[in-house]
Amino acid sequence: MQAIQWSFLPAWLSFDMEVRDRGEYQNAFSATKGERVYSLTRVRGGMTIRPARFLSLYMQFHDTHALGQPLDLVSANMRDGFDLRVGYLEFHRRNLQLLVGRQDLKFGSERVIGVSDWTNNARSFDAILLGIGGLKNRLNIFTSSVVAVHPTSLDTHGNGLNFHGAYASLQSVVPGARVTPFVLIKAIRTVSSQQKVNGNELETTFGSEIEGKLPAHFSYQAMGTLQRGSYSNNSIHAGAGFAKLYYSMPKLPLQPRMGAEYDYATGNPHRNAYRISTYDNLYPSNHNIHGLVDQFGFQNIRMERIHLDLRPTTNLSLLLQAGQQSLATRMDSVYSSGGSASIKAPAKGFAHSNLGNTMDLTIKYVYRESVVANLGVGHLFPGQVLKDNGRGIPQTIAYAGLTYRFRMERNPSKE
Secondary structure, three states, X not given: OEEEEOOXXXXXXXXXXXXXXXXXXXXXXXXXXXXXXXXXXXXXXXXXXXXXXXXXXXXXXXEEEEEOOOHHHOOOOOOXXXXXXXXXXXXXXXXXXXXXXXXXXXXXXXXXXOOOOOOOOOOOEEEEEEEEEOOOEEEEEEEEXXXXXXXXXXXXXXXXXXXXXXXXXXXXXXXXXXXXXXXXXXXXXXXXXXXXXXXXXXXXXXEEEEEEEEOOOEEEEEEEEEEEEEEOXXXXXXXXXXXXXEEEOOOOOOOOEEEEEEEEEOOOOOOOOOEEOXXXXXXXXXXXXXXXXXXXXXXXXXXXXXXXXXXXXXXEEEEEEEEEEEOOOOOOOEEOOOOOEEEOOOOOOOOXXXXXXXXXXXXXEEEOOOEEEEEEEEEEEEOHHHHOOOOOOOEEEEEEEEEEEEEEEOOOOOO
């Protein structure tokens, strides 16, 4: 972020701004609606007030639009008229931090809780968060409710705080690695079970991530998580995880890094009518988890993928990916990146499990930490499940984006 000095500002006041535009092309928008070309625009403006050394107030508005998209094709994460996206009080003293209000919640790889910044609106939470510790070892405890975006009125959250958790970040447990264990509780009123019995949901998600380096230029990242609880008169038994292994060659031209990845999230095999085994995706940053086309969510899915990172210069990076996606169980639905069932499973299950293959290329260039340019193209080769259910059109997405960020204060500090 570019720091701009403005000597007329008082020392207790600063401003920040982000302007982003991303043009997108899709040859099979929403899998069936034909070609679309549109521009996703986003403007954010923030203000920080520091009345005391231990207290600050931050407020951020955003204004997002999908230019060139008919309103009936504008999804919920593309458009939000001028609205308060973030607004919180922060109390901090030594190794304690308390945030109260509308804020971002993001932890680890954001596969469980993230802001989903790729989307035009991004996600925020009305929350109370207590942070204990420093950069090396830290524990975050929160209670929250996700903010629902209303494009033409003020954004709101659900009835009460219903998503709670503790998320730690530890660098003193495993040598050369960061371990992030977590426990999350979701409590929802008035849900309907598989037997159409109304009741409440109480779901506990617990697990851990780990990321670290190994000898001989190897590195790794992994996550494992289980879900238990009740969904009205049904029980919850689900889980998910991923593992990535990378090998870097820093002394070769372009500094290549090769990687292999395996992802798995349970589906519901319907062997027990009173058990739900579809993994609950919660609130992640889902973009490019299963390919740039973003047709699949982290539910009832298995994926194998390979990566190749290249870095021609310090500021320029390229990423090539190829993956294969399939159903974890043919008795459950195909789920979208938003968490809904995009193709419901027949009573006897799908005849096949192959969802498709993906190939993706992304390019990123960063100029002086304030301007970021992104280019990308992704393609989905549909598998038999999609072909058998009217989704057999090969899908391509291409995009070009530009982001500029800056802050203004009396005495700029380096980030």
